[in-house]
Amino acid sequence: MDRVILHYDMDAFYASIEIRDNPKYKNRPMVVAGGVVTTANYEARKYGIHSAMSTFEAKKLCPNLLIVFPNKEKYFKESQIIHNLVLKITHKIEFIALDEGYIDITDVIKKFSSKEKFAKTFRERIFKHTGLTCSVGIGINKISAKIASDINKPFGQYIFNNEEExxxxxxxxxxxxxxxxxxxxxxxxxxxxxxxxxxxxxxxxxxxxxxxxxxxxxxxxxxxxxxxHSPVDYDKPIHSVGAENTYSFPLNTEEELIKKIEEIYNIAYDRLKKKNCLTKTVSIKVKYSDRKTISKAKTTTIATNNKDTLFEYANELFNEIEKRNDIKLLGITFKNLTEFSIRQLSFNLFKD
Structure with a gap:
């Protein structure tokens, strides 16, 4: 049976929550940010502002930019409301972030007259209960659904019915x-x-x-x-492997930081290889002398154990951190692990 996979992605999630709760922000370029932009609304994006950009740089692009400090507890609670709504449809769901997830609707879609109707109903239901918009993509697998959900943002939908499309x-x-x-x-x-x-x-x-x-x-x-061929991992337990190190003296130069990142990455990667696993998620952790801790993660659709690829992901995450001195702890963790022996891809069926 051909699979039907839906990917939903909340539109500018953090920023949309703040605009909903504070109507005075509406139609104004605004970002949710501390020192670094977490989410930019669509008005701000017109100026070239995007996530992971420093607020200093964002302000240069848009001097009248409105900056709202993040309220992660509020965003988490909103995410739980959305998760509970989605779980009323089916339990075959893989939540990959607070604001997005994959849903295997292969069985559910039979109850609807069309995929278009299902996607429209899904979006309207989320909006009715939360006042927030989301974009939806439906495809034959996770990669096609993910790309489809990005085509008609915001509050849009797109459908791939087959590989040819x-x-x-x-x-x-x-x-x-x-x-x-x-x-x-x-x-x-x-x-x-x-x-x-x-x-x-x-x-x-x-x-x-x-x-x-x-x-x-x-x-x-x-x-x-x-x-x-990767499945929607709705009942898969979360596994992780990694490494972290606390330093006697804070890291205060870029050279020190680069060296220590590479060292901790190599330790974490060696542990991943010994587990004979592939990973979908790279997570970093940074703690400063004042005990402030920052964690960031990047999740991809396909699992891998390619050393260079994973190191590139880790570096991208570290580069998003604005303050890069006075660091007392560094950590890198690989999550969403899959045993190499049970990888879902089967290449012997391909003809070159």
């Missing part, structure tokens, strides 16, 4: 559009004259693995064709 839509999109292709990897691909998703189709799986390694080669081959 996905390939046709994606072929002229920039290669960075593929999940798993970060800034550094994009530059490597550009040097090889791969700029668009469609440029990947001229290569076989073997050729891509030979050029870019097993993990990256597989991502390019599969995702460019809309192939993703």
């Amino acid at each position: 996905f390939i046709e839509y994606m072929k002229d999109k920039k290669i960075r559009k593929l999940q798993g292709v970060g800034e550094k990897f994009e530059k490597i691909l550009n040097k090889d004259n791969i700029f668009l998703v469609g440029d990947i189709h001229k290569f076989s799986l073997k050729e891509l693995i030979k050029k870019y390694g097993k993990s990256r080669g597989e991502i390019l081959y599969l995702y460019s064709r809309g192939i993703d």
Whole structure:
């Protein structure tokens, strides 16, 4: 039976909650931020402001920008309301953040006249109960649903009914559009004259693995064709492995920080390899001398154990941290682990 997977993504979640609760913020460029932008509303995004940008830089782009300090307890409670609403549909749900998740609606969709009707009803129901908008994508798997949900933001929907529709839509999109292709990897691909998703189709799986390694080669081959066999992990226990270290003297130079990040990453990665696991989530932890602690995480759809890819993810997270001195503790953790032996992808069916 063909799967039907839905991905929902709340629109500018933190900012939308603040605007709902404070109507005076409406139609004004605003961000939820401490020293770094957590969420920018759509008015602010028109100025080029985005998450992980420093508020100083954001203010330069938009001098009249409204900055609201985050209230994470409120956002968490709102997320629980949304989760409870979604769980009334089915238990086959993988919540991957406070504001987004995957739902396997293969059985549920039979009760509706169309996928379009289901997506519209889903969005309207969330809005009715929370006053918040979300965008919805429906696809044949997680990767197609994820990309679909981003097409008609905000408060929109898009549907891929098969791989052919996905390939046709994606072929002229920039290669960075593929999940798993970060800034550094994009530059490597550009040097090889791969700029668009469609440029990947001229290569076989073997050729891509030979050029870019097993993990990256597989991502390019599969995702460019809309192939993703990973399940919606609705009843999977959370596992993690990692490492952290507390330093006798605070780290106060960029050179020290870079060196210690690499050291702690190598320890965490060695533990991941010994577990013989792949991971979907990279999480970092930083604690300062004043005991203030910051944690950040990045989750991808496909599990991997590629050392360079995971290190790039970790570095992206550390680069989002504005204050990079007076650090007493560093930690890196890999979560959402999958045993390598039970990986869902089956490449022996592919024909090069």
